[in-house]
Amino acid sequence: MRTVILTPEIPAEAKMKCADPVNLPDRDLTGAETVNLWGRDRAALRICETRRAAAVGEAKPK
Secondary structure, eight states: OOOOOOOOOOOHHHHSOOOOOOOOOSSOOOHHHHHHHHHHHHHHHHHHHHHHHHHHTOOOOO
16 A cells, blocks of 8 residues: 655645735824724735635635
8 A cells, every 4th residue: 555645736826925014103003093004904914814715715714
């Protein structure tokens, strides 16, 4: 008996690096700035994960 290990090919889209978090200024942020920057980071992560999931054929993330 011979064991063969199959290695799936990972699509290039799944290997793409996600965006880095927003650089924060070296000062106290207002509440609106905090919400805005947090929202940008969350949106970028959601887009990246959706792209990655689509590339590997996974179900859409919740």
